[in-house]
Amino acid sequence: MTTSTYRGVPAPEWIGDNWDTVSAGAWRDGVDAALALAALGGTPAPEEPTVEEPEPDLWRNLADALNALVGTGLFPAFHDLYGTVNGWRRQPYASAPARADSPWVVFDLGTREFTVSTRGRVLSGEHSPGRKRRR
Known part of the structure; x- marks a missing residue:
């Protein structure tokens, strides 16, 4: 045929x-x-190649960590610190608003990594790079 x-x-x-x-x-x-x-019986178009998710284990680990926090009653909330304390740069952080004494996980703008800190240290600008002074 x-x-x-x-x-x-x-x-x-x-x-x-x-x-x-x-x-x-x-x-x-x-x-x-x-x-x-x-x-009507023609040959179907070739399948598009599947795109593999980069580092799916990292995402699973993140989901497991978030589920563990929820399991202990610490419901994480995600925020974006933005203002004079960090030179008007976006700085993501996560906290558990239900407990004032819970640690914060903040993106340190100096090291470019997430780190565990306290509310006071984050809001004082400790994890923000130093601002240049004008003379």
């Missing part, structure tokens, strides 16, 4: 020979003819 193609989609010969009859039954408004041919 030979095949013909329409817009790169292979179609069986019987579809090519009877296109007027077949297309009238399969055609719907807004449906591309290539999709109609594929639905």
Whole structure:
């Protein structure tokens, strides 16, 4: 059995020979003819390659850590520190607002890493790079 193609989609010969009859039954408004041919027995388009998630174990570890916090009653809240204390740079941090004494996890702008700290140290600007003074 030979095949013909329409817009790169292979179609069986019987579809090519009877296109007027077949297309009238399969055609719907807004449906591309290539999709109609594929639905009527043509070869489906090749599958797109699957994109693997980078470092899925890291995301699972993060989810496990967050679930452990929730399990102990420390419901983490995520914030963005922004103001004069850090030179008007965005600085993400996480805390447990239900407990005032709980540690904060803050993105240290000097080391470019997340670190565990206290509310007072974060709000004093300890994890923000020094601001240049004008003379």
